[in-house]
Amino acid sequence: MTSTSDPHRKSTPGPLTGVRVVDMTSVAMGPYATQILGDMGADVIKVESHDGDIFRFAAPARHAGMGAAFLNLNRNKRSIALDLKRVDERERLVELIAGADVLVYNVRPQSMRKYGLDYESLRQRNPRLIYCGTYGFSEHGPYAGRPAFDDIIQAMSGLAALQGTNRENGPAYVNTILADKTAGLTAAYAIAMALFERERSGVGQSVEVPMFETLASFNLIEHMAGETFLPAEDKMGYERVLSPHRKPYATRDGYLALMPYTAAQWQRFFTLAGRADLAHDSRVTCAEERSRHIGELYGILADLVARKTTAEWMTLLGDADIPMTPVNAPEDLLDDPHLAAIGFFRHETHASEGEIRTIGIPVRFSRTPGTVRRLAPRLDEHREEILDEITRSTTHE
Template identity: 65%
Template structure:
């Protein structure tokens, strides 16, 4: 077996990041993923840098282990071809708005009438159950609406800020992947597929607010919202004499070891900082002391001391340094590939490991329309017939 989803057929009618990330995970785990694109292709094809038009770096990194078929779904013939393929599919993932899918005759009810075992996943900006249904959404918009931008606010100015990764898209993509896997597991017992809705807004609210509900967890509230430790203005990478380190003593024993090796043994015995409940109330002061003490030594000195004391820490690595990290190379997370049209590429490996059915990278990202719908339909139909 090439992966835990070997034999699963996925029709991928998604673009940009949320859906493609999810279907790439399915492909990595052995699923046969057919990406349906318009004649213009996925928007991410045109995001640079690129060696050739339509093969931008973001597209390459979100679309391995897929085949590409070009269809005009407004064409009755092309739409009919897609519906025919659905009869032999296991999963259909779309981030097209539901009203548009209904007009095309590709909504959940229509496709599951053709194939009752189909798992149909609609990935949208907002749930169809609320007033925002159908609104357009992109990562920045969802970060702002979900509270993430406010959580990231500058501690001095209060100005909101975006997380510098498409966290809404990728969090929703991960959710699509596990939701589809759960639906496939349930299908093994019931024999029936079902519809899944994964909305970015609600998904990111659930993801971002769990620890930040804080006092609002209780009714009436027992305090304001916000996990105080994370929102401390002093929580940041700490400046050393010649750089920065990340440092997080967490348990009482770790805090005590830190203050002793930093030459402040009296703090290690102070109940204001060593008793867990009081430490939480004094976290701003504690982190301030941490910053002052770290500035007294070099990065190399701190790395040696903290390793010896078994206190959680790290250098602050640049993006280039991350890609050079020896552990990641040993774990197979940085890989070299030879793409048929794009030449030598550096890519990311598969982090999740299965002992019997490991995932694999069998195909690199496809050129636009490199596969023929007729060939795929014949292959799937023959396979089903067998």
């Protein structure tokens, strides 16, 4: 059993120690970005409405307002609830931002302007501010201001269509909030870059991270394909990824993820699988031929895999240096020996939720590691200490 009161974990400075982030985001995209910053040492102050981040209420939960997804997205943050419709509370927010390094928001930009929280207004008080907007669509295009959630962006960015390429029932969503999390990762690196640039220039800037453009860029890296060329050399879509045979392969008793990639790996597979006659086929040995006929090769592979059990394949291919694994369910990760060895999951004691399991920080720094210094806050939990900090900072100005 571990606890956030561990003094060693509190004393370890992360790479963003000393950076203050005001977090005006909710649901997943923005909170994921700010949690990454918090894990790396930033002091993240989560500003919520008096109703709280709506993701607080995503089931399952032990207590209302402290759902599992919220707990997993909002550690290393302090919470204060402010009503932006009230002038006095809005002024407290402005004072808080005046002493911050970063503001991250997913409030609609027109609402930020309405409340005097736009970049041009705030930079007058804090010229070093990194002002990051995370929302659905760029303010520079005709979709500006439209509501957007993960499913909508998966559909608009082409991802749902790609997922449904080989499905009889048409387009399909990826079974994770991929758009939110990809855009959140993008926001985290964009903010880190802006902070780095500020160290050189001495001044802040406005940063925009729209979900639609982020996912369009993400999806089209490989799927632009033939349309990369003008005029087009071929249709869009990366054939290896879109092959109907690219999937976990059914064995006699389960499923196996298996991916020969290089010519040598394909040759070793066919030899060990009893099809040495294919090892010197041009569809295997020639990279261009292999790319054109990848669907056929995957089909042959699927037929061969079905002839043995998962364990037999793991034994047969164990020393062949071919990427492969049995297919894990999410529950299997809780007992994964690699994750266990690196301490990926920790048991923590939350002040209101009792014993919980936390997810590890995947990035490791040799001198300035990230840490979990505090667990997800209850709504408005840190109001008094944050207001006291605002008062002290304005007194010293």
